[in-house]
Amino acid sequence: MSLTRVHNFAISLDGFGTGEPQSLEEPFGHAGERLHEWMFATRWWNENVGEPGGTTGVDDAIARRHQPGIGAEIMGANKFGPPGWHEDPEWKGWWGENPPFHSPTFVMTHHTREPIEMQGGTTFHFRDASPAEVLEEARAAADGQDVRLGGGATVIRDFLAAGLVDHLHAVVVPILLGRGVRLWDGLEGLESDYEIESVASPSGVTHLTLTRTR
């Protein structure tokens, strides 16, 4: 059975998945890199960027769950580029010629364009459709494997509200952003559909895992 999975999605103690304002220079706004330092410290991250070293404890073990078994990705428009990216016909995402998705990748946007085929197996498809519709297409493209929901916060929240997420891994970072985009808004009673596990890492972050039970 093909699952819909969220991995390594970092939020602040006050629940923000990104700061503000988001821009080309600051993709996470005033949050800067603070939501992701726990990840940059892992060996998994270093391997991906060709660097030596890194931690090999619980942060690393959980972060590595990001890729195995994934056959397609879905992301929101704000993950694909800074505000206004759709006005630049040359914009191909933040990630260079070989993006780290290595699969069909569906960008949810009101500003659709022709698919962009990148190196390493990533092809960006642009869709102006509902979460359920985009998921159906991504699932078919994943060819029996799972679909990763890549964020940002708004897209994850929309999929949660629609009951479409099977596995959600969120990482609570002990900072208070005060402003930005919240992950949990409008999800009263969500816990009744999930088993929720919490594990505190010695690095200071807390890993939350929501596993769908019905």
Place this chain on the structure above:
Amino acid sequence: MSLTRVHNFAISLDGFGTGEPQSLEEPFGHAGERLHEWMFATRWWNENVGEPGGTTGVDDAIARRHQPGIGAEIMGANKFGPPGWHEDPEWKGWWGENPPFHSPTFVMTHHTREPIEMQGGTTFHFRDASPAEVLEEARAAADGQDVRLGGGATVIRDFLAAGLVDHLHAVVVPILLGRGVRLWDGLEGLESDYEIESVASPSGVTHLTLTRTR
């Protein structure tokens, strides 16, 4: 040195310290007792209410920090009674003739009244003043001991924003309330004044401890 301490303050995964609407029948609104079940399961709680049994692990150990060394309490009007309590001249709080504070207890309210002396050492004082002013008075009343800030969320947030909290213990309960009163609103950058520790309990809650470092 006399500290200002918060203990056993429970919040939902989405950051609400209480649900809504608060009433005589439902002091925590639609949250019911769900924010406090972790506490009711401890031996400490059972001892306080004269029942046998209860857990003796990390939840119990941390919960017990509530009372030792406390010489006064400060609480908000919404902790003292349901909306409109000030219109009832006979209202003396939720806790019966012998409230669990056993010390001078300062209620922050725009509707002040004469002090109420209860059994067991609790006297309620009603103050319409700033956090700093009420804290100064409570500290004097505590006679060298610490002051406990009892909540609710709005009062704790106001004291945090004013830089007046030395120790904050919050308990994150894995439910999503979706609405109510948030603890963390408007506290951007708070982490720079605190060491923040997170420990996940086998009961499913996560204990957050903020210790003031400057």
